[in-house]
Amino acid sequence: MDANTTSPDGRGYWRATIRLTLWLLAIWFAASFGAGILLRDFLDQFSIGGAPLGFWFAQNGAIYIFVALIFYYCWAMRRLERRFGIEE
Amino acid sequence: MDWTLFWVAATFSLYIGIAFWARAGSTNDFYVAGHGVHPVVNGMATAADWMSAASFLSMAGLIATLGYGGSVYLMGWTGGYVLLALLLAPFLREFGKFTVPDFVGDRYYSRTARLVAVVCALFVSFTYIAGQMSGVGIAFSRFLGVDFNTGIFIGMGIVFIYAVLGGMKGVTYTQVAQYVVLIFAYTVPAIFISLMLTSNPVPQLGLLSNLRGDEISMISRLNETLTGLGFSEYTATNKSTFDVFCITAALMFGTAGLPHVIIRFFTVPRAADARVSAGWALVFIACLYTVAPAVAAFSRLNVIATVNETTYVAPGETYAMQAAEVTASGAVPSPAWFARWEATKLVAFDDINGDGIMQIRGPDAPDGLVNEVTINNDIAVLANPEIARLPDWVIGLVVAGGLAAALSTAAGLLMVISSAISHDLCRRTFFTGMSDGTELKVARLAAAAAVVAAGFMGIYSAQLAFVAQVVAFAFGLAAASLFPVILLGIFWRRMNREGAIASMLTGLISTFAYIWHFKLGGGKAATADQWLLGVSPEGIGFVFMLLALVVGVIVCLLTPPPPQDIQDLVEDIRVPGRRGRHGRADADMAPH
Numbered sequence: 001m002d003a004n005t006t007s008p009d010g011r012g013y014w015r016a017t018i019r020l021t022l023w024l025l026a027i028w029f030a031a032s033f034g035a036g037i038l039l040r041d042f043l044d045q046f047s048i049g050g051a052p053l054g055f056w057f058a059q060n061g062a063i064y065i066f067v068a069l070i071f072y073y074c075w076a077m078r079r080l081e082r083r084f085g086i087e088e
Numbered sequence: 089m090d091w092t093l094f095w096v097a098a099t100f101s102l103y104i105g106i107a108f109w110a111r112a113g114s115t116n117d118f119y120v121a122g123h124g125v126h127p128v129v130n131g132m133a134t135a136a137d138w139m140s141a142a143s144f145l146s147m148a149g150l151i152a153t154l155g156y157g158g159s160v161y162l163m164g165w166t167g168g169y170v171l172l173a174l175l176l177a178p179f180l181r182e183f184g185k186f187t188v189p190d191f192v193g194d195r196y197y198s199r200t201a202r203l204v205a206v207v208c209a210l211f212v213s214f215t216y217i218a219g220q221m222s223g224v225g226i227a228f229s230r231f232l233g234v235d236f237n238t239g240i241f242i243g244m245g246i247v248f249i250y251a252v253l254g255g256m257k258g259v260t261y262t263q264v265a266q267y268v269v270l271i272f273a274y275t276v277p278a279i280f281i282s283l284m285l286t287s288n289p290v291p292q293l294g295l296l297s298n299l300r301g302d303e304i305s306m307i308s309r310l311n312e313t314l315t316g317l318g319f320s321e322y323t324a325t326n327k328s329t330f331d332v333f334c335i336t337a338a339l340m341f342g343t344a345g346l347p348h349v350i351i352r353f354f355t356v357p358r359a360a361d362a363r364v365s366a367g368w369a370l371v372f373i374a375c376l377y378t379v380a381p382a383v384a385a386f387s388r389l390n391v392i393a394t395v396n397e398t399t400y401v402a403p404g405e406t407y408a409m410q411a412a413e414v415t416a417s418g419a420v421p422s423p424a425w426f427a428r429w430e431a432t433k434l435v436a437f438d439d440i441n442g443d444g445i446m447q448i449r450g451p452d453a454p455d456g457l458v459n460e461v462t463i464n465n466d467i468a469v470l471a472n473p474e475i476a477r478l479p480d481w482v483i484g485l486v487v488a489g490g491l492a493a494a495l496s497t498a499a500g501l502l503m504v505i506s507s508a509i510s511h512d513l514c515r516r517t518f519f520t521g522m523s524d525g526t527e528l529k530v531a532r533l534a535a536a537a538a539v540v541a542a543g544f545m546g547i548y549s550a551q552l553a554f555v556a557q558v559v560a561f562a563f564g565l566a567a568a569s570l571f572p573v574i575l576l577g578i579f580w581r582r583m584n585r586e587g588a589i590a591s592m593l594t595g596l597i598s599t600f601a602y603i604w605h606f607k608l609g610g611g612k613a614a615t616a617d618q619w620l621l622g623v624s625p626e627g628i629g630f631v632f633m634l635l636a637l638v639v640g641v642i643v644c645l646l647t648p649p650p651p652q653d654i655q656d657l658v659e660d661i662r663v664p665g666r667r668g669r670h671g672r673a674d675a676d677m678a679p680h
Contacts, residue, residue: 037333059295059381062162067367078360
């Protein structure tokens with residue numbers, strides 16, 4: 001990713017945004033491709049209620065995490081925008 | 089089926105009423121609802137826009153049949169919203185144009201790039217809309233006794249009124265109404281089924297519970313039942329892990345690259361609203377998508393429990409009498425819902441061994457018997473209210489819900505098609521001097537023509553083989569052709585025109601050729617080991633998306649960087665509120 005943006009606070013804001021985005025994408029990947037697909041056989045030894053855990057992640061759990069991720073992102077971005085004095 | 093007629097008439101009148109209330113007065117209204125839609129309202133409209141007839145009627149049945157294998161749809165069609173919220177929607181909103189080809193054309197300062205994007209957007213949208221129109225035709229012909237073509241004409245008429253009059257503004261507010269109709273029709277029967285089977289009113293928890301009065305969990309009981317009849321376990325799949333990975337990824341990236349989803353985020357006032365709006369959209373979508381796996385498992389269990397090993401009773405007026413006779417003789421008659429849906433040909437019984445008893449069996453049945461019962465995927469949702477013994481008015485509502493899902497998606501696609509023609513082809517490419525008033529007239533005309541074209545594609549959908557492959561084509565092409573150039577356009581300042589055109593063409597041509605070959609052409613009968621890397625046509629979009637990214641980057645590095653003006657523009661859209669006017673990209677049209 002290239003460092004950019006003309007004013008200094010814009011540059012810091014963008015760098016912080018990229019860092020946040022990469023963290024959240026790592027969780028996004030872990031919840032769906034990780035827990036629901038690649039690690040499913042391992043997780044299926046455990047169960048949540050009456051369903052195998054890996055199966056549950058693939059059919060329900062990943063979706064809850066997706067929702068939480070987006071709302072966390074909105075909250076964290078608002079905080080970043082305040083920190084760097086960015087207003088629309 | 090008077091209740092069906094009542095609900096269809098009532099909801100259709102509501103949609104028309106909204107159309108007259110939300111008429112568009114300018115191109116800004118027509119394309120992006122004046123950028124004035126509240127983020128939560130837009131989230132709800134996006135959910136209806138997104139959930140098609142297939143999500144509403146067929147997905148639960150598909151999961152019921154595929155078990156764990158159906159998870160690709162659940163994760164794939166929701167995970168794309170994370171990509172949209174984090175990588176695309178806020179930046180595209182900040183860019184401030186009307187359409188997806190608009191972004192591609194202006195960011196890559198190229199008419200050719202815009203035209204290639206128009207081709208991608210049109211192909212994806214037409215494939216998708218033909219399926220919605222034929223869904224409307226099927227709903228009318230099966231449930232209201234109307235001819236298939238007449239059903240499509242009625243659907244065309246309704247969409248025509250609110251899309252042509254109201255544009256994006258009319259579409260947005262009808263989609264909100266359609267969301268309410270479809271989510272009510274989906275969840276109410278699911279709650280009652282869950283209560284009936286597991287004593288838990290929340291279907292998502294019912295999925296994890298024990299069956300009522302049973303010591304083991306519902307999922308374990310389902311696995312046991314299925315293997316006992318010669319099916320594979322519900323929690324297993326016959327697809328390779330790599331293929332499941334690729335299909336899920338293709339659906340996710342495809343979702344994020346679909347033009348009719350992206351343009352919904354142009355309707356909110358600011359970039360921050362686009363982020364929040366994507367979150368709300370996923371909440372409203374999750375209301376249906378987290379219920380679907382429960383509906384699927386319940387229906388698989390219910391169908392086997394109520395149909396298998398029962399004595400067949402033919403449908404018709406004598407059903408009640410004959411069923412009573414069977415009961416008196418000590419046997420169990422086939423259920424009333426089976427007889428009822430037999431008339432619509434969604435379920436069928438073929439008494440192969442001639443014993444008059446319905447046997448449901450998998451391919452490896454231990455008792456050596458052959459399966460005699462076929463059940464259409466849509467039954468999982470359609471027959472739910474009857475299996476749960478809900479009143480007739482709920483049954484009618486399910487059909488209205490399916491129509492709401494089909495019409496709301498069709499309308500969203502129509503906006504992509506008409507704006508690609510009136511805005512990208514006419515105003516921005518061939519007749520650049522056009523006034524706003526003229527463009528609005530052209531946009532209405534294009535929407536009208538697109539409705540008619542979509543209707544005819546629906547009527548001839550049986551002959552147009554690619555329509556049935558909408559999942560592979562629409563998502564694969566959106567992932568491989570549109571997603572990479574939008575992503576690079578935002579996150580890599582150096583990305584230039586040459587790289588973008590090469591990337592889009594690589595993704596478009598390779599994905600199209602692969603799917604065509606293995607779905608419709610010479611490779612139709614191919615097995616998994618003949619596929620490239622063992623990836624099915626549904627998942628190939630992901631592989632070619634990676635290829636398109638690599639090709640785009642290489643070609644870009646071999647050619648000159650984009651003008652400074654464009655690089656400044658890319659920096660502007662990354663920081664909310666910084667978007668200034670840039671000569672080259674905004675020469676013909678200012679950002680909104």
